[in-house]
Amino acid sequence: MGEQGRGWRLCAHLLRRRLLLVEGIGTEKNPAAAVRWLEKASATRVEAHYQLAIIYWNGEGVTQNYQKAHEYALRGARLGDPSAQAITAIFEAQNGFQFSDPFGAYKWALIAKASGRPNIMEALSEITTALEESFTQDQIAQAQTEASEWEPLKLEPATSTDPTVIDLPVIDPDTMLSVSREQANARLAELGLERDRFLLFKAIAEDNVAVTALYVRAGASPETFSPVLLATPLLHAAVNGSERVARYLLSAGADIDRSVNSGNDTPVLLALSRGHRQLAEFLIAKGAKLDHPGIMYNAVEFNDPTLLTMLQSRGVPIDQEYVGTPLSHAVSAMGDDGERRCYERSAAFLIANGARLEGWDMMGETMLQSAIGR
Secondary structure, three states, X not given: OOOOOOOOOOOHHHHHHHHHHHHOOOOXXXXXXXXXXXXXXXXXXXXXXXXXXHHHHHOOOOOOOHHHHHHHHHHHHHOOOHHHHHXXXXXXOOOOOOOOOHHHHHXXXXXXXXXXXXXXXXXXXXXXXXHHHHOOHHHHHHHHHHXXXXXXXXXXXXXXXXXXXXXXXXXXXXXXXXXXXXXXXXXXXXXXOOOOHHHHHHHHHOOOHHXXXXXXXXXXXXXXXXXXXXXXXXXXXXXXXXXXXXHHHHHOOOOOOOOOOOOOOOHHHHHHHOOOHHHHHHHHHOOOOOOOXXXXXXXXXXXXXXXXXXXXXXXXXXXXXEOEOHHHHHHOEEOOOOOEEOOHHHHHHHHHOOOOOOOEOOOOOEHHHHHHHO
């Protein structure tokens, strides 16, 4: 490989730490049981490729196969999954494999970091720095250009073998809330619904309370974990803004503060970060903890001082560090389109309430530089 990528390989425990940072999972796993679900899901679920890559790289429940791990990671990366892009970068940065490719590793790292996910940025920070030191400025510029012009592939249309490619029935939820376990299982069979975790999470994403309740009454736990979606039912409801399902899950015993990743992302944090204000406020009213460092940081994107005032009154700090401070995010947020924007009303509220003006945003610029750049 010459000077370009001349010797950057993580020792085993550091590599594992990088993978855990990307994976962000701190729960007990059963990889052997998960492989069947994941390989089934990979035909229609982008996220499944990442999990399969982790399993085959570590040899968890399967015969360890680095080549197969890289193939799954690369396919997920090409389909647009930031986690798969991050581990593709980590894999290709290692020396001594057939798929070792320092330039490709650097390009995938840039693409993954553009997602703005804190765990991914942390996992790739050392790798990108080390790779940059081995490249010329022209090589760096070329990789940055390729990364900025990159477009994800489209997943092939789902086939009839995927159990989630069905229209879920619309049922009166009141008729499902008190049925017995036997009645619920009989009703699932009558409706032609498999006892399948994918269908439960599909119902949650569609805010279908009746079908969600039917699965729970049939024996599904409100705390069941999806190895494909990396979520519990309430976390998935928070991501999708499924408020009616969230209300039901809490009544069924779901943990309002449950997190399953190393970032401790809770339902209220996910609701805020995905723009679901009404659901976030419901969770807060129900007593959700507000001690995650990303609460105020994500709330600034609503650009509403009323929301920030409510959070501050409940003890949420206005200067807590996350990926920068709330003020740095307000003056220089990165949108899904890659453009940076300013939430002026949020910024004005934070400044008026004593937010620190010194500090840097996620791009390494000062508050003043960010504001001028807007």
